[in-house]
Amino acid sequence: MNKLASAQDLENLRQRVAEGNKAGVTLSLCCGTGCGANGSKKVFDALSAELAKRGLRNVTVKRTGCHGFCERGPILIVFPSEICYLSVTPERIPEIVSKTVENGLVVEDLVWRDGGKLFARHSEIPFYAHQKRRLLANNTVLDPTDINDYIGCGGYAALARALFSLTPQQVIEEIRKAGLRGRGGGGFPTATKWEATRSAADPVKYVVVNGDEGDPGAYMDRSLLEGNPHSVLEGLLIGAYAVGAAQGYFYIRQEYPLALENARRAIAQAEEKGLLGDNILGSPFSFRVGIHQGAGAFVSGESSALLSAIEGHVGEPRLKYVRMSESGLRGKPTTLNNVETWANVPLIVAKGADWFSSAGTAASTGTKIFSLVGKVRNTGLVEVPMGATLRQIVFDIGGGMQNGKTFKAVQTGGPSGGCIPAQHLDAKVDFDTLAGLGSMMGSGGMIVMDDDSCMVDVARYFVDFLKEESCGKCLPCREGISEMSSILNRIVKGQGKPDDLDFLEDIAVLLSEASLCGLGSSAANPVMSTLRYFRKEYEEHIFQKRCSALACKSLIAFHIAAAKCTGCGLCRKQCPVCAIGGVAKSAHRIDQALCIKCGVCLEVCPSKFGAVTKMSPASSLANLQKQ
């Protein structure tokens, strides 16, 4: 591979690739982790075989990263017509090739349909139509394993612009003007961080990508690293030029093998092309990148802990008397940004600050990727302008609730965030509004919940998560979270005490004031936000031993209505602990002493009988049985 020795070399390569791309049909098959789980490898094999069989040589198959609509994967888009097929199986490939590739026709039962209407084109599908995809735009067209593809889409032109037309100071100014704020959770102004690192006296500086993505339920960074790793690398290069760093690192969690693989390959290819190494594109700027794998600890995603881990130490937070911009990695000035923050940088440098801030609100500019998951109909990754409302995201893009259930809350901000109830569905999603509602933007997880989710149990879930993940360095964090956990675990078991809620509030204050890092100081948020909006649920658990979501095992009971049960025996055969007794064709009965409340009986009871019910408080069963 020839090295690119100048900006002109890069531009020439771009033109060559772009011309090659024009000809013929391109089939873009998502091979991200989600679609991989749904079988895209087999679809790819079937597709290659079918094209070979028919001798279709001017058709290109591209294996791309995540398209966003993972739940309906594997996803196949036919370009240039943009016809988008969902849940594709290998068996359907011959039909797709003969109808669509050869004749331009649509295979109707494989495209999105809603209310009898077909949405064949990718950009028409409501899930995509209501988004503003900037960062994710190229995920549907790029082969992430081929640097030429990225260059063909204009990749690395922003780097060339920075190196040859802008001073480092001007790059920082552009980022400041764009109003870019960190996407890793805190929303800290990126330019301010860069400026501080740039002006630090030590000449050796570092730039680091935070790809630890520890928030459960969120996978934006995974999809960027898998689907468009060069965009993150280009951002990092530009940042390095701006702050004056010659060495950078990607920190990626080991739970993401494909992201690691694609980032590694991207770095190797950039080195071969001369986009990493000495005198990049013939400029005086030299830069190298290494990769570190995270080893599975939520707290290691915190900035000072992450730098410790790169140094080979235990990934625990350090005291921040000295700022990272002065003394970070190995005691040198360091800038750490989140994956998505870095991916925004080439867009800003290529298209300008004004273009960037044309999306979003005054204080939260640009777009943000969210992981829209949970009980919503269309789950996946969505990118919207900052300031879009929760309703737009959950209902217009997400298509509303699954199985006709009622929206109860959306959890944002991961373990440091909170639950936002239905009355705030019209709130704008930006850094400040979410904080005002007692939650936070976080890295972009949005877990939608319906009436089947118990808010006390959700709070307990996060507190137990944090108890497990606290590094234990600070006494208030260690003891406070542990105490909260035992209180909440008591409440969900029906052993809550009247003054428990006051006690939880006291611990929350202590945690927020006396913890070293963000894990401890925000640990009470999930509890406080659910107490703020769903206090009644806590009180029901404590005083009536009732869980209205029918989720807390200790507070529910299963019951077979004798009048409805036909004695078909399905539940008796499935019950894992043989708690159901009865003979064929006569009503069955659950032995409550044996029942482990797994719910299999309710699942298997044919809906035409509907004989099994779940109820809370468990004591209501006794009244029923007396009747």
Added chain:
Amino acid sequence: MTDDGASAFALVDKIINRYGGERGTLIQILLDVQKENRWLSGESLEHIAERLHVPLPRVYEIATFYKAFSLTERGRHLVTVCLGTACHVRGAPTLLDRISRKLGVKSGGTSSDGRFTLLTVNCMGCCALGPVIAIDESYFSNPSNSDFDRILGQYK
């Protein structure tokens, strides 16, 4: 030392050499050894400490801090159930109970035939497909009881 022991260290040595024997790469070395052997034996930790000139307690400190490491021997395949938020609200705890009963072990345990070790994680980035499980590096979305039996059959 037996042949077995020698060849086990040969692998560890190969990994250490790949990283140039630098002390700061300790976590990366442990991750690679863990990946190859599926656990970290006391002997391999001692060997690594010696080769990198790092005190043994420091190696243990790291090996016990991170979840990726196991200091006990694991089964031939890892069955991982995601308990992340997205999977949690879609019934992951029930799925875990079911799988745990099937394998006859609790989370962290290894089936009596040494085939499977059951683990839980807090998100594997497939949240839209929740609840998700993985067997080694293959992912499966909400497997039913019969799916799960069929999938398990593919692993010896």
